[in-house]
Amino acid sequence: MKKKVLAVSAACALTAATAVPALALENEFHGMFRVFGTISNYNDGGSGQILPTDTGAYSTGVLKYNGVDPKTKSFVEQRARLMYIAKANDDLKLVTHFEIDSRWGDTSYANGRNGGGAVGADTVNFETKNVYLDFNIPSTPMNFKVGIQPIVDSYKGIFINADAAAALATAKLGDGSVLVGFSRLDDADTFTLGSATATRVASTPGKAKRDLYIVDGKYNITKDVKVGASYYLLNVDQTAAAAYDYMLHTVGVNAEVKLAPLTLDGFLLYQSGRSNGADKIDLNGWAANLTAKGKLGPGTLKASFLYASGEQNGTRDDSTYRGITNETSTANGEHSFYESDMMIMFRNKMNITGDRAIVYNVKNVIGGFVGYNANITPKAFANVNAGFVATDKSNDDFGTGRVNGGGHKSNYLGTEINGEVGYKVFDNLTASLQGAYVFLGDYYKDTVGTAANPDDPRNPYVGRIMLNYAF
Template identity: 25%
Template sequence: MRKNLVVLLAVLMAVAIALPAFAVDFKYGGMMRVRWYSYNNFDGTDDADDHANYFDQRVRMYFTFVASENLQLVTKWEEDNVWGAKGGDRDLTHATSDFRDPYDMETKNVYLDFNIPNTPIRAKLGQQGFGLFGGRIIAEDYTGAKFSMPFDPVKVTLGYIAEQNVDYSSEKDNVDIYYLQLQYANGPFSGELIGLYQDGSDTAVSLKTEYADPGVDAQGRETYDGYTFEDNHLFDLGVKLAYSSDMFKATVHFIKNFGSVDLNGESADYKGWFLGADVAIPVNDFTFGLGGFYTTGQDEGDDDVEGYVYPGAVGDSFYWAEIMGFGVLDDMTPRAYTGYPGAGEYTAGGNPSNLYTLYASVDWQALEATKLHLAYYYLGTAEDVVANAATGEKDDSVGSEVDFRLTQKVVDGLNLDVIGAYLFADDAFSGTKDDDDAYEVGARLQWAF
């Protein structure tokens, strides 16, 4: 992999040197980070050994070829590696000779960005980032298209995401997303309105997670958690309202699921919703924050899908608390349950569902190069979840989380983050009888250039 990377960089540099002859400008940038990460008791019990302690690194390289303000080619490349592991693997089961070089270089973005002549439309075609409501709907790199039209103070964007198409001979496993986004900004007020449609065909998309994969029955339909899936059609309607001034900043998100899916031949309606609010109040060198969110859960006696779902098995990257919401050390999250269509579970991490939180935070710019962050989260479930698998006992209190982060500027844009987080676990944290507290500590050294 290292040889391939060297060749790639050599080709890009050669092209950059030759660019003036073709009247094309060349821009570059990127990011490099190294992290230390340690956590324990993420499974809710101290009986099993789930302690992790390791280093990892990530490099992103951005190369943009600019013909003019009307046309450019954007490319972004990424390589991740866990120190001492082959290709980022954490099981460390490979032969020692396999530990030498990482191999998981990936194409993050490659897309054309251009103006359509004689129109106000800006088009982006190819593999690119799609972010809707900061991951509360979706945030991921996909192949697809965006068409944006500015009509000041409103911007209109039409988007298409080719989420899945792995069998060219059949449409049963196709997943396509279409959305319309209206963005408004005028003075201190701003807002967004998003309408999204996901055609999930006969797949379990939106009702599974990256931690478990569905099977396939004799008719080619996906099976998951004891269900077969057909005609999976999800609609999302989302509203964002924001106000920003020197005195405070406030944001409200509301997203409602619509549509239906056939589960074992019976139609089930999507009924879940997400509601979140955040307020930030700056006072001299301090910024005080208050807020939280609420996501609906599945009622055990209802045949419809009442829990809030996301348009995709993966790709929902909503970062909030450090332990329960990925945070800066976005790697693992406790109790990553699927939760749907069955009841008695919740999801945390980047796709919270059947979960709510209330938080208070304070940021202090202690010195010009030093910033401190402290936050408290209370977490609970919208519907009771299994708190003791042996007895079936249920509860709705997940626990309280305290996060601390020190951000220090080191040199020339290089920043150091030192993080510590502790979760005081309540009965609903996991399905074990006695839930043990979870914690994580770590550090991130990052340079954006």
């Protein structure tokens, strides 16, 4: 009897073992945890543009408040990102990505994002960043990604660098590739063109929306020379406010050339369109970038230039370069220029919820940046950067005008210097100290105070201590 029971058990186990491969999934887990301690005179843990005074669009993140210098702020914020990938086989997987943000002491026993750091915690604050299928068509060069996913342009993120619902198809063709895609950015939305704002109203899905169409090609001429070209069509079909309907065409070229020990890369973008308002505004803008970097001593030296056109008449914005914005959020930047490595002048890639910058949306700006990243020892490193930033046109994109009348005294926004020293405690855990200071330019001269007693806003600064764990 025992032999029969053992034989039957062995047969059942063998049957189960042979059935497993058809049902088995390969599970992958990735993620990161980052915690910041911050001290600053402008960063209040919020996001959006840094303004010289409290008379602008935001009541926080200012460099002057009711004529009083800003108080020093200190806080700690943390972010966890968790990614789970369910891989059925080499050609099919489901990618999910979640986020939990908190500022210590903010809220508890609540529902909503960016909370749960107060005593008691227990907050429902689980954010969904990505949920999409990633699959290949067997025996073809085709790959598809369908669902809410990260979308980054081929221009260092200055047009779009965001999570969005999209369907993207990529074909690898020899030494090149072509990507074609569609994204619905928002539906029945509120948005601004110039100084006029449409009102959000209920509508039929698909009848008042912003859609983005993407065609992006890349080709490796040699292993050291790469080129690319793109066409992005933004279709703003706001039937609730027909005066602001428009199509924005963005055409770009980009290239990278390696001339050891130097690497050069850059791009050129041109935009055109026409609004359907009574004044029939022609939309024309352009942006350009050139970056050079190479090994020097124990590290890498980098220099970069960025231009994004502006318009002298800020109420029209017809000659302003424009990236994708989020019209359902108070802080609307869904594009960036992280390559600047600025911490105050531009948004920084390490920011959590305290995501403020003087140039929050990339437009009407000219910037030059230099930096050096050094590996002091196998575990210790140091980085130093400087940025020199001005406006293209002296309109009011970056704060209020002079209180005693007249235009800005200069187009120069300011100079930022920043640095970081860090140490790899483990391969996956890094500790670092960061600091940045901006010497504001004459663009901000006499922009606060009163007409009788004009004053300048205070120079912004920030210091941070960070732990960053990636797995």
